[in-house]
Amino acid sequence: xxxxxxxxxxxxxxxxxxxxxxxxxxxxxxxxxxxxxxxxxxxxxxxxxxxxxxxxxxxxxxx
Numbered sequence: 001x002x003x004x005x006x007x008x009x010x011x012x013x014x015x016x017x018x019x020x021x022x023x024x025x026x027x028x029x030x031x032x033x034x035x036x037x038x039x040x041x042x043x044x045x046x047x048x049x050x051x052x053x054x055x056x057x058x059x060x061x062x063x
Contacts, residue, residue: 007022007023008020008021008022008023008039008042009021009023010035010038010039013031017031017032017033017038018031018032018033018034018035018037018038019031019038020032020035020038020039020041020042021042022042022046022049025049027049028042028045028046028049029042029045030042030044030045
């Protein structure tokens, strides 16, 4: 397992692919054939994840 500070964790799966997730939000994760691909996919997933959270709080703030 590789940890980058407290930002994300990258693990190699038994089939040789990579699994990356945010340390503080394990439900935000991504897979890739390489570590770099997993991190690129995680960046996209995190952008979508935080965008959804922001839209929920924004809607609640308006209501």
